[in-house]
Amino acid sequence: MTKIKFAIIGCGRIGQRHAGHINEQAELVAVCDTIEDKAKVLGFDFKVPYFNNLVDLLASNLEVDVISICTPNGLHAAQTIASLKAGYHVLCEKPMAINVHDCGEMINTAEKMNKRLFIVKQNRFNPAIVEVKKIIEEGTLGEIQSVQLSCFWNRNENYYENSDWKGSKELDGGTLYTQFSHFIDLLYWMIGDVEEVHAIVSNFQHQSIIDFEDAGVVTLKFYSGAIGTVNYTVNSYSQNMEGSLTIFGSKGTVKVGGQYLNKLEYQNIQDYVIGELPLGNPANEYGEYQGSMSNHDKVYANVISVLQNNGEIAANGFEGLKTVEIIDKIYKAASKNA
Secondary structure (H helix, E strand, O other), rough: OOOOEEEEEEOHHHHHHHHHHHHHHEEEEEEEOOOHHHHHHHHHHHHEEOOOHHHHHHHOOOOOOOOOOOHHHHHHHHHHHHHHHHHOOOEEEOOOOOEEEHHHEEEHHHHHOOOOEEEOOOOHHHHHHHHHHHHOOOOOOOOEEEEEEEEEOEOOOHHHOOOOOOOOOOOOOOOOOOOOOOHHHHHHOOOEEEEEEEEEEEOOOOOOOOOOOEEEEEEEEEEEOEEEEEEEEEEEOOOEEEEEEEEEEEEEEEEOOOOOOOOOEEEEEEOEEEOOOOOOEEEEEOOOEEEEEEEHHHHHHHHHHHHHHHHOOOOHHHHHHHHHHHHHHHHHHHHOOO
16 A cells, blocks of 8 residues: 655654654655754655745645644644645644634635644543543443643743744743643543633743743533643643543542653542553653653554545544633633733
8 A cells, every 4th residue: 555645844853753653654755844954954864855935845746645734833723724725634733723713724724625634632542541531431430520630840941942932922822732732632532622711820930931821720610510620830840740630420530640641540430440551652752851642653543544544533623623722711711810
């Protein structure tokens, strides 16, 4: 079977990671970055042509099936729409965009062009998350009544100062978009849509460095009737501490924890025991800090399955939109308390 051909827009750390996974499962045919050195180096490493702007890449005669968007958050929408209009499928990194309207435009364009729009949500593939999602759907936990999401990471001054976009309201969007959108996605995916939000956010340690909050406390009411809290910060002293989700059901309680929602830390379920789970992939390494688990291999396997075997998209545009919508609700609620 002919390999699916990918081009990458954005040759930073996450673009480099995408390139490696493409090379293992498909074919990388081009890379693009407005910073020529980044594009040139990645193109040289994978022996493919490089471009310095998206217009030239889309106008080229290269045979491409999918454009992988690995650029700053605020560029995702425009680049996705341009790629779809040029006739390509798109795999877009999280967050899908940084406002709900842009997400809608991305979805509408994909439908008009009859192209697939995939959103990277790699934490859905964490073994403990997969198992808990299954037992929720099977009713093993009974009625889900409340949830607690804890996101306690460290992002120091160097993290922001060594980037030309992180911390910017226009290109980054906010801490929930860049650091914790995967966590918000899991709330939607596992518990459901959010009806009501109350929130307080603050910037304690990054006042002169970033344009938005570095910590927040959120209460949620889901349409299902469940209630929940989100407590998040990038001020955990010196290092990442925890990324956890605790779910309280009428028939059981479970906690998925560790630093990256990668360990089953607690279970007490009526007439049921979750057995030993696969170890899963390690966290993404980014020099002096780590990010979420590295499941991009599974993301690409899903894209290939959909395009070659009519498989089901693991995270579609509508789900990407719902994550952005919930984050938008949180920030709007927080603005009322500013």
